[in-house]
Amino acid sequence: MIDALTALVAPLGVLADAELLTGGQFATTYRVTLADGERVVVKTAPTRTDQLLAYEHDLLRAEALVYGLAASRPELLMPQVLLTDFSRTVLPSDALIVSHLPGVPLVDAGFGPSDPRTVRAETGTGAVLAALHGLVGPAFGYPCGRQSSSWTESFTAMIDELLDDAARWSVPVPADDVRAVMSRHAHVLADVTTPSLVHTDLWAGNLFVDPDSGELLGVIDPERAFWGDPLADLVGIDPMGREPGTPAVLAGYGPVDIDSRSARTRLELYRMRLCLVMMIEITPRKFEGDWVEPHRSAVTANLHVALAALRQLG
Template identity: 60%
Template sequence: MTLADETPATTPDTDVPVDALRAVLAPLGTLAGVERLTGGMFATSYRVTLDDGTRVIVKTAPTATDALLTYEHDLVRSEAHVYRLAEQHPSLLMPRVLLTDFTRTHVPSDALVVSHLPGVPLVDAGFGTADDDPRTARAEHELGAYMARLHTAGLPAPDGGFGYPNPAAGLNAPTWRATFTAMVEAVLTDAPRWGVELPADEVRAALHRHGDVLDDVTAPTLVHTDLWAGNLFVDPATGGIVGVIDPERAFWGDPLHELVGADCHNVGPVNPRVLAGYASVVPGGIDVTSPSAQTRLALYRTFLTLILTTEIVPRSFAGDWLPGYRTTLAAALRTLLDSLA
């Protein structure tokens, strides 16, 4: 959409007034065109063209903070922090931070402006997850290699411990067991706020029963946590990964958790192509077969399933797909808890 001078302050394609976007972007240039991006379910994002032809992405945080889970507060600030850490590592393929506006004067929430990436989201690339397409094989192998590069980049935690970049959530601790326990407890505490019923006692019992395996994680590693196909930009002709976005939910923890966020409904074996890609960078790959690793995977999958189940209500999800989605999540949670029993 091209914006002329007579364009009204708010357009049908945007939730943020155009004049507010202009004000945020003024240090970079004059806004010439804006397009609301779809696909994200948390922040609101726009592709903006400046008057010199430069394209940038503007991301604004939700304004309804009462609809956020505990860990979701100030996620745009966390995203900016991770992007800045990644700037020294070009192989991590993340956008560059061009501007941040955390004053909440032009828009009522935090705003982040980053460089525009090449490629298209893997979810929109046209070949999807077709197992017989060589582009799928390449994308999955490169995803595993990307994970390994991220986990071995040595990006430091703000306080040297475990948890989220933003300490405001209170989900940080010196040990992974204490941190992950707090993360799970936060979701179990959040759910009743929206009338979401979770098997909280069963989850707590499983975490208590298997807490010792969390002590096997002794060094905090930056984990993106959300490397699904919507956050991976690929060359649609080859399947090669050319960009990665949305590390807003990243935390310092167990790198094994990366495999969960990239395949969020999987309760079975990890994708062998992803594992092979990981091993192409880190000799020996990542352990997914030891008793400790299998138990940790089940705990992390349980945690993510709790989040996915809880967020349905505050995000106001709706549609014909929703009953089936709820059924899928409930079945996955039952399988995981039975395995941890």
């Protein structure tokens, strides 16, 4: 791998050191130090495409696209794209090289929930989300995948793809219940008429903060972004939670409807989708460790809570 990394970064400089970064479950990521002392981040997509969910193909290309859109928006705090290699000749998969961000991941910062630094980081997260959602796409859907002129059609297709993935890998999901609530509530998706850029995965591991002040310094991993409903990001920032963000996130974001019947229904639909993703991916990725079964149980329980809420809303 060192030879491939050396070749990838050669246009930027001579590789002096490479450190494999852990924490992600999709791409393989290295922190590379060049001979002149500059540090960059090299991210490579999985080579086993048969272990990917349908929407996960070409995710690094989507990430590069989002970073490109953010290049003229410094308030989005995203790294700069330095190089891309989508030729799949140096490596059998796509590669993306970006600038190295300062700070530490919020998940590793050690702040308590009532720590003022947590509040500052969450307020900054809300502000970043509001700015991100100001970017409008040409249609609804994945930047490098299927798109549609309506959010109803696009989101329905996302759910259908996930149910197909579940069937492909024999993952037991309540498909009939999912289809029933989709049929019952599809009309509320028509309330979304602007395809905003949605990060979808802005949890604490993808936020970089100043460990002393809690100031938000960087935002990474928009590989799973789509053009859609901004409310989906209020689920993505806390995948296992039940509240649409924290008071600090909402304060940083500004006015947003989370209480109307339409908003509450859409939030539950997005929780349902995210739970399906987390349930299904366990099998093709062959996740291992003591954490897997408790995780599966928690995600399954959260899915059924969302489905129950949707039945009640119906």
